[in-house]
Amino acid sequence: QSALTQPPSASGSPGQSVTISCTGTSSDVDVYNFISWYQQLPGKAPKLLIYDVTKRPSGVPDRFSGSKSGNAASLTVSRLQAEDEGDYYCGSYAGSNNVIFGGGTKLTVL
Amino acid sequence: QVQLRESGPGLVKPSQTLSLTCTISNGSISSGDYFWSWVRQHPGKGLEWIGYVYYTGPSYYNPSLKSQVSMSVDRSQNHFSLRLSSVTAADTAVYYCARYEWGSGDYYFDSWGQGTLVTVSS
Numbered sequence: 001q002s003a004l005t006q007p008p009s010a011s012g013s014p015g016q017s018v019t020i021s022c023t024g025t026s027s028d029v030d031v032y033n034f035i036s037w038y039q040q041l042p043g044k045a046p047k048l049l050i051y052d053v054t055k056r057p058s059g060v061p062d063r064f065s066g067s068k069s070g071n072a073a074s075l076t077v078s079r080l081q082a083e084d085e086g087d088y089y090c091g092s093y094a095g096s097n098n099v100i101f102g103g104g105t106k107l108t109v110l
Numbered sequence: 111q112v113q114l115r116e117s118g119p120g121l122v123k124p125s126q127t128l129s130l131t132c133t134i135s136n137g138s139i140s141s142g143d144y145f146w147s148w149v150r151q152h153p154g155k156g157l158e159w160i161g162y163v164y165y166t167g168p169s170y171y172n173p174s175l176k177s178q179v180s181m182s183v184d185r186s187q188n189h190f191s192l193r194l195s196s197v198t199a200a201d202t203a204v205y206y207c208a209r210y211e212w213g214s215g216d217y218y219f220d221s222w223g224q225g226t227l228v229t230v231s232s
Contacts, residue, residue: 099217
């Protein structure tokens with residue numbers, strides 16, 4: 001199984017929106033609506049931001065949103081804040097009790 | 111809110127077996143809605159799913175690590191464990207335990223431990 005493909009970096013200014021892509025295959029992202037996104041701030045453990053493509057756990061700001069089209073999922077961070085700077089990972093159930101992650105995207109707030 | 115905490119040696123010699131335990135607080139390992147998981151992160155790199163184990167015992171592993179990995183559950187101690195055999199320097203990483211939600215028909219990691227760095231070196 002191969003990792004999902006994410007851009008290594010993304011950036012935006014405070015108040016702007018940025019979108020991070022996550023590309024998979026017909027065996028994972030395209031087939032399952034079990035895409036999740038995780039935020040990892042420097043020196044911290046990952047934290048769940050989005051699950052099932054679009055759902056937000058309680059406590060996650062609505063500035064974070066997810067979508068999917070075919071074999072590509074996306075995370076959009078609206079109204080960027082300095083505290084959003086960190087690494088973002090997508091994850092997907094890949095069938096047969098396999099789980100895969102993307103390589104991660106480093107988000108910089110300019 | 112459930113809390114997870116990894117414990118185990120921070121230094122393991124090459125060819126030996128890495129053993130870690132994840133202790134669960136404010137929750138029960140016997141909840142049928144979750145798989146109990148291990149994820150690692152090589153220094154400066156991304157996340158890698160190692161595998162997960164169900165409270166009744168069945169376990170599932172990343173195919174690329176399957177020959178090295180075993181996981182187990184101790185319901186009396188409310189913890190689960192990872193064993194990674196024949197380690198090399200390539201197994202140096204931060205190891206996270208995490209809870210994987212699946213019972214409601216959703217699939218995602220909803221809680222994570224703080225992580226523990228394991229270095230493989232002689």
